[in-house]
Amino acid sequence: MNATLSISEYTEASNEELIVAAQQGENEAFGELASRFERMVYLVCWQRLRDHAEAQEVAQEVLIKAFEKLHQLQEAGAFPGWLRSIAVRQSINRCTRRPPSIAVEPHTIDRPDARHAAPVDSLLAKERKAQLHEGLGRLASMDRSTLVAFYLDGRSLLEMSDDFAAPVGTIKRRLHVARKRLAKELECLQSA
Numbered sequence: 518m519n520a521t522l523s524i525s526e527y528t529e530a531s532n533e534e535l536i537v538a539a540q541q542g543e544n545e546a547f548g549e550l551a552s553r554f555e556r557m558v559y560l561v562c563w564q565r566l567r568d569h570a571e572a573q574e575v576a577q578e579v580l581i582k583a584f585e586k587l588h589q590l591q592e593a594g595a596f597p598g599w600l601r602s603i604a605v606r607q608s609i610n611r612c613t614r615r616p617p618s619i620a621v622e623p624h625t626i627d628r629p630d631a632r633h634a635a636p637v638d639s640l641l642a643k644e645r646k647a648q649l650h651e652g653l654g655r656l657a658s659m660d661r662s663t664l665v666a667f668y669l670d671g672r673s674l675l676e677m678s679d680d681f682a683a684p685v686g687t688i689k690r691r692l693h694v695a696r697k698r699l700a701k702e703l704e705c706l707q708s709a
Contacts (some may be wrong), residue, residue, distance in 0.1 A: 533593040565608035579604045652702040660695035
């Protein structure tokens with residue numbers, strides 16, 4: 518490629534041709550590469566960050582870094598993977614530098630004094646508790662005793678392993694199955 522290519526020639530060029538041209542200092546060639554790969558870069562960033570604005574910002578940083586480091590790329594065909602690895606590293610860096618978000622429950626903002634529950638909140642809590650106990654009552658005794666021991670009595674998996682004379686793996690499986698069965702029972706109760 519020569520330095521006097523038109524825009525239409527850039528759009529018709531292969532990725533490898535554009536990379537070689539960009540490495541030779543043709544900024545328009547890199548601009549075409551950026552427009553071809555910006556969506557892929559954004560999606561890689563979004564997968565890690567799960568925030569649109571941050572993913573866009575990091576994607577821009579990735580393209581800038583790729584432009585600055587393009588001379589280091591030795592194999593033009595490796596560009597997509599090379600660019601993806603920059604996007605992954607930049608996203609991971611952003612995640613580690615991100616300040617922890619402070620979660621505020623909506624009800625703490627709405628209620629001036631969070632120490633006293635609103636009447637409707639306590640009513641709903643009682644109703645959920647009653648539904649939970651009714652759902653537990655509908656389960657087979659093994660499922661019920663497994664859930665009660667772990668969630669209500671606060672028993673550890675090791676303690677439950679001793680109590681039920683079963684390996685920890687079996688206790689984990691029982692908990693998993695019992696939770697699913699309880700969820701189905703609660704679903705039935707709520708739809709009734």
